[in-house]
Amino acid sequence: xxxxxxxxxxxxxxxxxxxxxxxxxxxxxxxxxxxxxxxxxxxxxxxxxxxxxxxxxxxxxxxxxxxxxxxxxxxxxxxxxxxxxxxxxxxxxxxxxxxxxxxxxxxxxxxxxxxxxxxxxxxxxxxxxxxxxxxxxxxxxxxxxxxxxxxxxxxxxxxxxxxxxxxxxxxxxxxxxxxxxxxxxxxxxxxxxxxxxxxxxxxxxxxxxxxxxxxxxxxxxxxxxxxxxxxxxxxxxxxxxxxxxxxxxxxxxxxxxxxxxxxxxxxxxxxxxxxxxxxxxxxxxxxxxxxxxxxxxxxxxxxxxxxxxxxxxxxxxxxxxxxxxxxxxxxxxxxxxxxxxxxxxxxxxxxxxxxxxxxxxxxxxxxxxxxxxxxxxxxxxxxxxxxxxxxxxxxxxxxxxxxxxxxxxxxxxxxxxxxxxxxxxxxxxxxxxxxxxxxxxxxxxxxxxxxxxxxxxxxxxxxxxxxxxxxxxxxxxxxxxxxxxxxxxxxxxxxxxxxxxxxxxxxxxxxxxxxxxxxxxxxxxxxxxxxxxxxxxxxxxxxxxxxxxxxxxxxxxxxxxxxxxxxxxxxxxxxxxxxxxxx
Amino acid sequence: xxxxxxxxxxxxxxxxxxxxxxxxxxxxxxxxxxxxxxxxxxxxxxxxxxxxxxxxxxxxxxxxxxxxxxxxxxxxxxxxxxxxxxxxxxxxxxxxxxxxxxxxxxxxxxxxxxxxxxxxxxxxxxxxxxxxxxxxxxxxxxxxxxxxxxxxxxxxxxxxxxxxxxxxxxxxxxxxxxxxxxxxxxxxxxxxxxxxxxxxxxxxxxxxxxxxxxxxxxxxxxxxxxxxxxxxxxxxxxxxxxxxxxxxxxxxxxxxxxxxxxxxxxxxxxxxxxxxxxxxx
Ligand SMILES: Cc1ncc(C[n+]2csc(CCOP(=O)(O)OP(=O)(O)O)c2C)c(N)n1
Ligand code: SF4
Numbered sequence: 001x002x003x004x005x006x007x008x009x010x011x012x013x014x015x016x017x018x019x020x021x022x023x024x025x026x027x028x029x030x031x032x033x034x035x036x037x038x039x040x041x042x043x044x045x046x047x048x049x050x051x052x053x054x055x056x057x058x059x060x061x062x063x064x065x066x067x068x069x070x071x072x073x074x075x076x077x078x079x080x081x082x083x084x085x086x087x088x089x090x091x092x093x094x095x096x097x098x099x100x101x102x103x104x105x106x107x108x109x110x111x112x113x114x115x116x117x118x119x120x121x122x123x124x125x126x127x128x129x130x131x132x133x134x135x136x137x138x139x140x141x142x143x144x145x146x147x148x149x150x151x152x153x154x155x156x157x158x159x160x161x162x163x164x165x166x167x168x169x170x171x172x173x174x175x176x177x178x179x180x181x182x183x184x185x186x187x188x189x190x191x192x193x194x195x196x197x198x199x200x201x202x203x204x205x206x207x208x209x210x211x212x213x214x215x216x217x218x219x220x221x222x223x224x225x226x227x228x229x230x231x232x233x234x235x236x237x238x239x240x241x242x243x244x245x246x247x248x249x250x251x252x253x254x255x256x257x258x259x260x261x262x263x264x265x266x267x268x269x270x271x272x273x274x275x276x277x278x279x280x281x282x283x284x285x286x287x288x289x290x291x292x293x294x295x296x297x298x299x300x301x302x303x304x305x306x307x308x309x310x311x312x313x314x315x316x317x318x319x320x321x322x323x324x325x326x327x328x329x330x331x332x333x334x335x336x337x338x339x340x341x342x343x344x345x346x347x348x349x350x351x352x353x354x355x356x357x358x359x360x361x362x363x364x365x366x367x368x369x370x371x372x373x374x375x376x377x378x379x380x381x382x383x384x385x386x387x388x389x390x391x392x393x394x395x396x397x398x399x400x401x402x403x404x405x406x407x408x409x410x411x412x413x414x415x416x417x418x419x420x421x422x423x424x425x426x427x428x429x430x431x432x433x434x435x436x437x438x439x440x441x442x443x444x445x446x447x448x449x450x451x452x453x454x455x456x457x458x459x460x461x462x463x464x465x466x467x468x469x470x471x472x473x474x475x476x477x478x479x480x481x482x483x484x485x486x487x488x489x490x491x492x493x494x495x496x497x498x499x500x501x502x503x504x505x506x507x508x509x510x511x512x513x514x515x516x517x518x519x520x521x522x523x524x525x526x527x528x529x530x531x532x533x534x535x536x537x538x539x540x541x542x543x544x545x546x547x548x549x550x551x552x553x554x555x556x557x558x559x560x561x562x563x564x565x566x567x568x569x570x571x572x573x574x575x576x577x578x579x580x581x582x583x
Numbered sequence: 584x585x586x587x588x589x590x591x592x593x594x595x596x597x598x599x600x601x602x603x604x605x606x607x608x609x610x611x612x613x614x615x616x617x618x619x620x621x622x623x624x625x626x627x628x629x630x631x632x633x634x635x636x637x638x639x640x641x642x643x644x645x646x647x648x649x650x651x652x653x654x655x656x657x658x659x660x661x662x663x664x665x666x667x668x669x670x671x672x673x674x675x676x677x678x679x680x681x682x683x684x685x686x687x688x689x690x691x692x693x694x695x696x697x698x699x700x701x702x703x704x705x706x707x708x709x710x711x712x713x714x715x716x717x718x719x720x721x722x723x724x725x726x727x728x729x730x731x732x733x734x735x736x737x738x739x740x741x742x743x744x745x746x747x748x749x750x751x752x753x754x755x756x757x758x759x760x761x762x763x764x765x766x767x768x769x770x771x772x773x774x775x776x777x778x779x780x781x782x783x784x785x786x787x788x789x790x791x792x793x794x795x796x797x798x799x800x801x802x803x804x805x806x807x808x809x810x811x812x813x814x815x816x817x818x819x820x821x822x823x824x825x826x827x828x829x830x831x832x833x834x835x836x837x838x839x840x841x842x843x844x845x846x847x848x849x850x851x852x853x854x855x856x857x858x859x860x861x862x863x864x
Pocket of ligand 1: 641643645660713715717724
């Protein structure tokens with residue numbers, strides 16, 4: 001079945017601008033996305049780049065629609081190639097067919113065979129030659145003018161967007177860009193086609209343009225994070241950069257640490273002092289942090305680590321997504337070290353889940369890991385502003401009278417009031433050693449067991465409420481997923497429903513501790529369960545199996561990165577699972 | 584009278600800065616001298632115990648926080664400096680003292696040492712240097728002599744020149760650098776007090792014998808001599824180090840420079856920050 005013929009939840013247009021890194025592809029993409037948003041549309045831009053900084057391949061992939069979209073479609077309507085440099089690396093990603101249109105510059109040499117074989121309609125536009133018509137016009141702004149015209153974005157709005165983006169870059173640059181837009185618009189003359197035009201929405205409601213990484217940063221600040229220490233790593237660096245700009249504005253601070261070992265330990269130092277702290281990293285950096293996560297568990301110090309996952313193991317694929325850090329997030333530490341693991345399942349949810357993670361970490365005096373990934377983190381989308389979760393994080397603090405403060409006192413819910421430096425009578429030494437209730441180190445089996453039990457109890461007694469998963473729809477068939485894979489799964493489910501099949505989507509947000517009881521109750525009555533995840537080893541599936549009895553009819557649809565799982569692939573998997581059922 | 588009111592008018596003596604935990608150290612370990620001098624320094628500075636935090640990694644020497652009555656954090660091996668850095672930056676009202684051994688500080692934690700020196704956060708770092716890993720029973724450390732054959736892990740000696748902590752601290756940009764000896768209680772307490780009072784990163788290498796795995800270090804008593812004069816120029820400090828036999832004590836370098844402060848940006852409320860994301864038409 002050709003997935004492109006599946007019913008769409010709503011009309012949308014998918015397009016890509018490709019070229020060498022440095023050719024301005026990302027700026028072109030962002031301009032189009034921003035201009036579409038300013039025209040009342042929703043949209044999503046995904047960055048696809050190689051590991052090189054300049055000279056490698058780059059693609060800005062956009063999907064625009066009159067309603068929110070959070071994942072890319074299975075195919076592209078329109079591709080504009082500024083050049084063909086290393087474009088073959090996108091052969092698996094840029095899916096074209098006979099109804100796609102491809103704009104190429106004949107001056108760039110032969111069109112690659114894989115593009116010609118797709119059957120897409122080729123339209124030649126001499127982009128390079130056009131840049132010589134006006135000094136200062138660049139191919140990428142010509143592309144914006146051309147695409148904007150083809151898809152029907154009002155020229156005024158596109159111009160205003162360009163001016164805004166280039167705001168302080170000087171009059172010369174702005175003039176060049178505006179000339180480029182005009183050249184592009186002129187080149188589009190006569191090419192427009194009805195099915196590639198989308199009508200702007202009149203008087204749209206309030207919307208935000210935000211990336212997943214920025215949303216994490218905002219969620220952190222909303223929750224009360226006031227310290228961050230981090231070491232740059234793709235694709236998490238934008239979280240650190242965003243916090244570096246904004247934490248000082250709310251009285252917090254950010255340190256660029258010498259490495260990830262320092263990052264997380266600096267956070268533990270700040271949090272020991274009562275200042276909520278967060279660090280952001282990706283796989284290799286996260287691997288370096290697990291020792292300190294164990295310390296945070298043993299010493300009961302809240303800390304939040306956001307791992308923006310990328311392809312692994314080792315240095316893996318820095319610029320592409322995968323969901324393969326689940327294992328290390330849940331159990332990566334020596335000893336019995338229970339901790340919180342959460343995953344956002346949309347760009348807006350990067351904000352709310354991070355905020356919740358901070359609240360949980362503070363309330364439970366525990367490390368919390370937020371598993372985002374490149375697909376969420378580096379995508380920029382127009383979204384409805386996320387609702388505010390008013391409550392800031394709060395920690396149970398000790399009242400001390402200077403006599404018998406026991407830092408790790410046993411309590412019914414396992415949470416012990418914490419004294420903070422500066423507080424007289426609370427002086428104690430936090431330690432990674434096994435200890436007594438007083439915090440005094442102890443090698444006694446009884447003390448050890450007692451504290452292990454106490455810490456476990458924190459997780460068992462806490463009321464996590466209803467946010468542990470997003471459950472959508474009713475039906476005998478359940479699609480069970482997590483994190484960014486929820487985006488295409490949501491769309492696949494919408495498509496399948498449009499064909500009349502009842503189906504339920506369950507996206508698990510709180511991965512550890514898993515709400516096994518509630519999850520089992522959702523799954524047991526289902527006649528078919530399809531687990532969807534982006535890992536080679538089926539890490540989510542195995543994690544679930546470790547905690548609950550999955551129904552016999554459970555199937556696994558898993559793919560490693562770096563290619564994103566598409567809605568069409570999931571819709572097909574749902575269909576074959578259903579057919580199998582009928583057979 | 585409440586206990587806190589009592590505290591406010593009582594001048595604490597150095598014993599009051601000790602906890603009631605009995606140290607796990609071997610009788611005769613140099614670290615006892617460091618604990619005594621440190622508590623004396625804290626009493627002399629009239630610090631309030633609740634406003635002091637002692638931060639350590641792992642090793643015999645790193646147990647020191649629990650033996651004081653101030654706040655403490657006994658973390659994982661090699662990471663005392665990052666813990667202390669995070670605390671000192673986010674809580675500038677506290678007196679933060681990082682402490683530990685030569686293995687903890689210069690081997691596993693070596694990178695943090697370099698960066699703490701150049702970052703210059705306001706805190707004190709006390710390294711109890713016994714040129715051996717005491718806690719893991721006697722292996723060579725970065726400051727061990729190249730021909731020491733006392734370890735089963737390096738039976739032919741390390742063959743590597745010992746690392747020079749003072750030279751490294753100077754090269755890395757530490758603004759306060761000193762060496763002291765655990766068996767000279769008054770000198771040590773004075774140097775520690777100066778280090779704590781210093782505004783910025785103050786590093787003190789404390790020669791602190793391990794009598795169990797390096798009993799010959801008892802002979803350090805005869806070799807230690809004073810001689811460093813606080814230099815305020817790097818050239819003078821390098822000259823003093825060139826003439827150093829490893830046993831010169833005193834403040835080597837004292838050249839205040841502004842301590843690291845997080846940027847103080849204009850205050851913005853959350854609403855203003857969130858407005859950056861609003862779609863403008
Ligand atoms: C990650 C890690 N590696 C190894 C160890 C084992 N270990 C504990 S203390 C220590 C060396 C301590 O030497 P030093 O810092 O010189 O302190 P001393 O015991 O001599 O005071 C080592 C290697 C550990 N605890 N953690
Ligand atoms: S082993 Fe050495 S360093 Fe450790 S306590 Fe004994 S004497 Fe001190």
